[in-house]
Amino acid sequence: MLIADTAGRLHTQTHLMDELKKVKRVLGRLDATAPHEVLLVLDGTIGQNAVAQAEEFNRGLGVTGLVITKLDGTAKGGVVLAIAQRLRIPIRFIGVGEQAEDFGVFNASEFVSALLKSAPRDAAA
Ligand SMILES: Nc1nc2c(ncn2[C@@H]2O[C@H](COP(=O)(O)OP(=O)(O)OP(=O)(O)O)[C@@H](O)[C@H]2O)c(=O)[nH]1
Ligand SMILES: [Mg+2]
Structure with a gap:
């Protein structure tokens, strides 16, 4: 198995986006079915901006899966819901x-339970 981990970039950096497209093209030349997965890693702390970024990367590269990091230390876990609804790309x-053990396979029902448990109680209730 080959994992090609690229350096981070913004979708507005045209030359770096072209570089990514080239990586994909070259892999496709070696094996017409490659790459088998194109994962986009998004920082969960950027909130709704993550949706816009994912849309742009998807347009240019055809993202097949998402990785959302830094969901600790942020109340913006809701970005996961926006991504699921708007993009229909699996997380x-x-x-x-x-820590290594803080990284893992995304489980939608576990995530929703944790999100509801951590939601602040309605002050009026
Ligand atoms: N709190 C927290 N920190 C994280 C998480 N994921 C990554 N980090 C930290 O964020 C920093 C950057 O992580 P990297 O894995 O180097 O990020 P990257 O996207 O590969 O960065 P580049 O390769 O430079 O583009 C490190 O200090 C990580 O420990 C997370 O889920 N939570
Ligand atoms: Mg890196």
């Missing part, structure tokens, strides 16, 4: 801390 992995 494969999430990160909730800096």
Whole structure:
């Protein structure tokens, strides 16, 4: 198995986006079915901006899965819901801390339970 981990970039950096497209093209030349997965890693702390970024990367590269990191230390876990609704790209992995055990396969029902448990109680209730 080959994992090609690229350096981070913004979708507005045209030359770096072209570089990514080239990586994909070259892999496709070696094996017409490659790459078998194109994962986009998004920082969960950027909130709704993550949706816009994912849309742009998807347009240019055809993203097949998402990894959302830094869901610890942020109340913006709701971005996961926006991504699921708007993009329809599966979330494969999430990160909730800096240790290896804080990284794992995304489980939608576990995530929703945790999100509801951590939601602040309605002050009027
Ligand atoms: N709190 C927290 N920190 C994280 C999480 N994921 C990554 N980090 C930290 O964020 C920093 C950057 O992580 P990297 O894995 O180097 O990020 P990257 O996207 O590969 O960065 P580049 O390759 O430079 O583009 C490190 O200090 C990580 O420990 C997470 O889920 N939670
Ligand atoms: Mg890196």
